[in-house]
Amino acid sequence: MDIKLDVLENIIEQKDIEVHYQPIVSIRKKTVIGLEGLSRGVFENELIDPLTLFKKASKEKLNVQLDRICREKVAEGFKDIYKKNKDLLLFMNIDISTMTNETVGSGFLINLVQECQIRPESVVLEFVESKVSDVEALKRFVDSYRSYGFLIALDDVGSGHSNLDRIAIAQPDIVKIDGVIVRDIHLDYYKQEVFKSLVSLSKNLGATVAAEGVENEEEALKVMELGADMLQGFYFSKAQPISSGILKNSNYSIKKISNNYSDYMTGKVNDEKNKLVEYEIVIKEVLHKLSLAEEKRFDFTLLDIVNNYRIFECLYILDSRGIQVSDSATTYNHFLKHKSLIFHSSKKGENHSFKKYYYFLKIMKLSKYMTEPYISVATGSLCVTMSCIFKNIENKKYILCLDLNPDSIYI
Numbered sequence: 337m338d339i340k341l342d343v344l345e346n347i348i349e350q351k352d353i354e355v356h357y358q359p360i361v362s363i364r365k366k367t368v369i370g371l372e373g374l375s376r377g378v379f380e381n382e383l384i385d386p387l388t389l390f391k392k393a394s395k396e397k398l399n400v401q402l403d404r405i406c407r408e409k410v411a412e413g414f415k416d417i418y419k420k421n422k423d424l425l426l427f428m429n430i431d432i433s434t435m436t437n438e439t440v441g442s443g444f445l446i447n448l449v450q451e452c453q454i455r456p457e458s459v460v461l462e463f464v465e466s467k468v469s470d471v472e473a474l475k476r477f478v479d480s481y482r483s484y485g486f487l488i489a490l491d492d493v494g495s496g497h498s499n500l501d502r503i504a505i506a507q508p509d510i511v512k513i514d515g516v517i518v519r520d521i522h523l524d525y526y527k528q529e530v531f532k533s534l535v536s537l538s539k540n541l542g543a544t545v546a547a548e549g550v551e552n553e554e555e556a557l558k559v560m561e562l563g564a565d566m567l568q569g570f571y572f573s574k575a576q577p578i579s580s581g582i583l584k585n586s587n588y589s590i591k592k593i594s595n596n597y598s599d600y601m602t603g604k605v606n607d608e609k610n611k612l613v614e615y616e617i618v619i620k621e622v623l624h625k626l627s628l629a630e631e632k633r634f635d636f637t638l639l640d641i642v643n644n645y646r647i648f649e650c651l652y653i654l655d656s657r658g659i660q661v662s663d664s665a666t667t668y669n670h671f672l673k674h675k676s677l678i679f680h681s682s683k684k685g686e687n688h689s690f691k692k693y694y695y696f697l698k699i700m701k702l703s704k705y706m707t708e709p710y711i712s713v714a715t716g717s718l719c720v721t722m723s724c725i726f727k728n729i730e731n732k733k734y735i736l737c738l739d740l741n742p743d744s745i746y747i
Contacts, residue, residue, distance in 0.1 A: 343379050344392050348401050352378040353409045356575035359586045360427060360546060360568045363560060363593050368583045370425030370460065371417075372568065373410030374575045390431060403431040404444060413578045415452040421583065425460050427489065432463040432477065446484050456485035460510060464492050465502035478506050492548075494534055503541060511538040513559075515549015515569065522558040525709070525718050535563035556593050557600045567593075611742075615722070618645055619738070623726045626653075626736060630729055631661060638665035649715050650739040652682060654723075658689030658698075661734070666715065680713070693723035693737060709742045718742065 347353065357371040377384035386406075393399040407428060414426045449459055461481055465474070478488055487509040490502070495514035503511065513534055521527045531547075538545050547559040550569030559567065572586040622641055629637045638651045642665040653662040664681035688694045696705045704724045712719040719739045727733055 339377075339379075339384060339388060339392050341392075341396055343384075344377075344389070344396065344398060344402075347377045347379060347384075347389070348393075348398060348405060351405050351409070353405055354378050354383060355406075355409045355413045355578070357413070357578050357582060358568060358575040359573045359582065360425070360566050361572050361586055361590050362566055363556075363590060363597065364565075366590055366594050368424070368586055368590075369566065370427050371414065371578075371582065372427035372462070372575075373406075373414065373429070375406035375409060375429075394433065399431055400434045403434050407445065408448060411448050411452045411454060415454060417578060417580070417582070418452075418454055418458065422455075422458070424583075425458055425487070426454065427460045427462055429491070430461050430463045432465075432474070445481070445486075456481075457487070460487040460489045462489045462491040462512065465490050465506065471502070471505060474502065475505060489546075494530060500537065503537065503543075507541065508538075508543050510546055510566075511543045512546045512548050512568075513564070518547050518549045518555055518559060518569070519551070520555070521562075522554040528558070528562060531559065531562050539563070553593065553596065556589075557597060560593070560597055561601065561604075615647075615740070618647065619722070619724060622738075623724060623736065626726055626728060626734075628729055631732065631734075634662040634728075635665070638662055641665070642667055647740055648738055649712065649717065649719055649741060650681060652737050654688050654694060654735040654737060656733050656735075658687060658691070658694040658735075660684055660686045660688060682713075688737070691721075693721045694735065697723055697725060697735060712739055715739070 354376050355373050357373055359368040360370040362369045375386055377389045393402040410428050418424055449456055489510035489512055490506055490508045491512045492514040493511050494517045517527050517531055535545050544565040546566035546568055547564040548568050550556050550567045550571045552571055556567055556571055572589045625637055634653050642648050642651055650664050650666040652660055652664040655661050660682055663684055666681050693705055693707055706722045707720050709718055709720050720742045722738045724736045726736055
């Protein structure tokens, strides 16, 4: 969609901007902790979405004027509810592309919040780091507004052309992970790993994490499990005009997630316990079979095991130095051609001494070790590797390595 120049000029001249606010919630605090102001243009009683509005403004070099009007409307709409809720945060979007030496030092924003009697410490300035072309301008912007007390948030992190180095430069107080990653995250291991990595990076740099675009209970529970501090999305509330009830509309969803999260995590822990018990039974049987075999019979024995116990995706045996002394026995015989060069079973003679499943046993003198889930180079599938020490019929010490699918167990 595009709009004509005269429409944009009319919106700017008349300040025809309508602001809707979307709650940002904390499940742990069981409350709405902030409102994000989302601006839309109004022309002939129709709303114009911000993307269309700012795209045209940027093209016509009117984005500074439009951005200031939007900020003005966002602050003015927030001030009355803020008077009664001094702990509430205002999340204000900033068009970072408008920031120059002149605009950064203009005093417009600090004067605006002071006129609205909003403390700078209660205002979170959100911007999309991928729109920053001048890294030095970004640093000046952050340093200048942080000196007044404003909080800084990076928006839409993980989408589009995100540059993670900008997180270190901006040193944000809040990192908002984009809804593209959050959508169906409970079903997607890759998204979960990306989310976890962004959470780890953010928290190591001292930032809290907000998950955007949360649309259902499953997504809410999963992002909480992965470390999100704040949640935002249609599951809790759509963006709406400011009203006295805006802070209460999300209460049901907040309470539901808060109550269900404990049960959710308890269920996951119990599932893990049950899996481990089942693993223990099967692995005990497998180790007994191997304890009766000579080294030269390992390959035959592993093939028999992998065909009889379908929970194993790949098995192989290492000697005490971490060198593989058996072939890899696997149930996978359907590698895609385009993956065959990178996903393949390890071969007899390969050195595994640098792998966690070997050196944790060696250094910590454990008898058994299980890795975190990862994508197997043997199968290209999600797996965990369990390693166990055993002695064979010749009384030699070996390490059995088993790749298992962590999501299911079929015996």
